[in-house]
Amino acid sequence: MQIIEISPFQAFRRSVTTVMQVVPKELRYVAILTLLGGAGPAIAIWLNKIIIDEITRLLSTGTTQNAIALILSQPVLLSSIAGSLLVNLVSDAIANINSFVYTSLRDRITGFIQGQVIEKVATFEDIALFETPDLLNLLQLTEKGMQRLPELCIRLVTMLEGIFIFIPAILLSVSLAWWIPLILFSCVTPAMYVERKYRKQVWRVEKTQASLLREMNLYKTVLTGETYAKEIRLFSLQPLLLERWYGLYRTIFRAMEQIRRRGTTAVISWSLLSGLGFALPYLYVVQGVLDRTHTLGDLALYTGVILEVRRSLDNLMSGGSELYDIALATTPIFQLLELEPQLSSSQSKSWGKIRESAANNQNFQRNGNRESLSGEALQTGIDIKNLSFTYPNSERPILKNINLKIHPNEMIVLVGENGAGKTTLTKLLCRLYDPSQGAIIWNGEDLRSLPLEDLRSRIDVVMQDYARFPTTVRENVAFGNLPKMQDDEAIKEAIAEAGLAKVIEKLDGGLETLLGKQLEGGIDLSGGQWQRLAIARALLRLSPAELLILDEPTANLDPKTEHEIYNILRTLAKGRIAVVVSHRLALAKLADRVVVLEHGQIIEVGTHDELIALGGQYHLMFTRQASSYN
């Protein structure tokens, strides 16, 4: 999978487009209010100048009137003071409204972008997304990007505000001397450049440290998650794991701290220069007042103007740097959204062709609302041809030159030592991965040429690490066949067949009982009960399935239930291909053929009796297991 390059500019453009798409109205309100608010400081400064000049004039007349009566008798002074108060009030109101609108705007952008990312990850066909370090790093960086995207609005607004304050202030400063804006501008440019450079460095460090951050988050999950809580306490692992978390934190923090320190020193040095630059125009006005070419009001006006120009330039500078920072931080979001799975269905052939041939053979059946092919429709079975496989994040081949023809209606049991590659082979049959070499031929068609979703709808599976959904009993079962969500009879039948009827009957909420201790009112099941629930899920899905895959379906079951499940398995496997992975060799006796895997290669294939007679690896495994029961 290729992560495409996106420049900060492209990321910025896409961020702005996203924000404008999600909150166009709010953004317009904020922009209009900011525009109104932007004129405020210039007006206030202007009014201030009038007030000071008026007061100076009145004082020079030697009036003895009391202050209130004096103000009330001077319409210019009075209206200027009233205007100044009004401008302050309006500015405050605008700031409050803006902060309210911004909060709602931030929530909506966060919800939108999180939804996009979750949808992308959840519907991404390629399981390698969760196993390839580069992609995991991208996911990690996306988290930060999602936090920063809503800030784009406030930064854009800050920039806008900067511009709105800047334009009137700069016009006023030109009226004082044409060179003043030039000096002010050239003073902030170096600091702006240095800040941009420093942000880029911070981003580079963040990118290279994504894997460390991911590791740190993993330790956090281990230290605070329920899955590990018992063993961590029983084995007193807290000090060791905490030390690892702190170690990673210190490494990341130190590197960031170094860059921040260097960056801040450089930015402060350049800001000092800009401070000196701002002093020049100020001294110029003071000199003008002393020379009597300017009034005291002028001094107040120009001092205010210089400060406002500086404030607006600061706004522009910090807004620009932040926008650059946000553009960098949001790059991974768009890289993730553009990511194309390698398991693409693009070259997919239509199932129509296969359906057609099956229909011609009268094997087409209807099941509930959906069309499905019966087990017999898998007429030529599954042919695994010269298959080799290496996981995307590794160099070590896990399966080597596998050749196996599975006949229609056949039940195969895969056996072999831990790590032999049994589960990996079942993952390839479900097309969670594509073979590195060779092919899996399904009914005469390469698996890669079949529509992925349709293919998966024809497969029923109980995984070794089956899911424990934190939802109701009903949903835990019906997730196997969504159209049957409200079919109580079918759900109860599947539960009964999986041997869970009594357990569920005893629950107060029955099918609606919430499973999962983390949920309010939720309860937990035992390991074996969860496994039986996963089997019930598979049972509900069974009718449309042409291929049934069971990976260690009885690992957590007691001997009595295990025996019951063996009997159910026989029924399950009928009329379809069944591939079962099991270390329980009693199960192998039920199979049409047993396939023995060792170090990723098939070393023996045959019926139980044939392999026992062969006296090879299977014979050894079987006799060892049998002797351990004697």
Ligand SMILES: Nc1ncnc2c1ncn2[C@@H]1O[C@H](COP(=O)(O)OP(=O)(O)OP(=O)(O)O)[C@@H](O)[C@H]1O
């Ligand atoms: N996602 C993965 N990425 C890289 N290597 C993997 C991945 N999953 C499994 N492996 C490796 O592939 C090898 C085969 O694993 P697999 O789970 O297929 O074995 P298995 O025969 O099912 O073992 P067990 O009986 O213990 O379940 C192991 O060495 C394992 O380390």
